[in-house]
Amino acid sequence: MDVKFKILRFDPDKDKKPHWESYQVEMEPTDRVLDGLELIKGRVDGTLGLRRSCAHGVCGSDAMLINGKNLLACKVLVKSLPQPITIEPMRGFNVLRDLIVDMEPFFAKYRAVKPYLIEKDERPEHKERLQSPADREKFEDTTKCILCGACTTSCPSFWANPDYVGPAAIVQAHRFIFDSRDQGKEERVEVLDGRDGVWRCRTVFNCVEACPKGINVTKAIGEVKQALSKGELDPPK
Amino acid sequence: MRLYKGGVGQASWALHRLTGIGVLFFLFTHIADTALIMVGPEWYNKIIAIYQMPLFGISEIFLFAAVLFHSLNGLRIVIIDFWPEATVHHKLLFKGMMGIFLAVFIPVAWIMLGHALHGGAH
Ligand code: SF4
């Protein structure tokens, strides 16, 4: 089948502002949007800039605005979309070229929440730190995040204030805050409870709809809000 | 820039802002018109006479809709904030809220419309 694409192109060396370009390629209905972009890049216009790696919804490289919604290009079948399929880079980040955005500020926020297990006590010798299945379940949902950025760049609070730590970083913080083995909860409070922390969330639910991993992002943010307001993340007295 | 295609969450968030600003705007004008009493009763009476025109009666219906939506939606957000588990059913919660909105709005708007058209608001 013939598939029409409309892509928002931007080359910082040549263009003052982004502009739309139309393309048409021959594809199978069961091909994915990413296949279409690869076809365009391979056969029609090699200058098209995009990020991808796994092509299987695992690496989180190819989140973009597809028909006005954040999706992973490698997960959507072309037959499921009305044409022309419009493609734009994620919103709220600086566009480096075409669909490639500067994700450094995004990863800076990721690092700011200390997304790793913080141990204070001595590790039990030759033993694991045990955890009950019920305790493990508490953060099961947030282990699935692939850091694609779809949630953060679908969030009106983030568009309005790029300093907002954003859903993705909160999901990552949740992953460790609710891990019974973690002992660094208070080290994350400053970022989460600060003026650009969780309280900027207005429960818009765009993040939940955008997440390609089906994470209930708003619930995770809500649990962090609750933990903060109940003082559960304060340093032990 | 085109609108992001969000779901009911985005729509209700946008409406919440819009109704919030609308009600705030009404409050300011209301403060201003009430303050006219200090300028002179005749000024105050003039402005109240304008308010009793059907056009204003109808805009009062919009005001009522805005206040009602803003309060119900606010409660919905409170529920979600206090019980994060409610996020799982957030669409149902929105539908339920809109159900209550319509159930209250339609009869009240009907009565208000009657008042607005057949002389004298309130
Ligand atoms: S929470 Fe979901 S949408 Fe957000 S970065 Fe992680 S995988 Fe992507």
Ligand code: FES
């Ligand atoms: S290319 Fe890896 S998630 Fe799409």
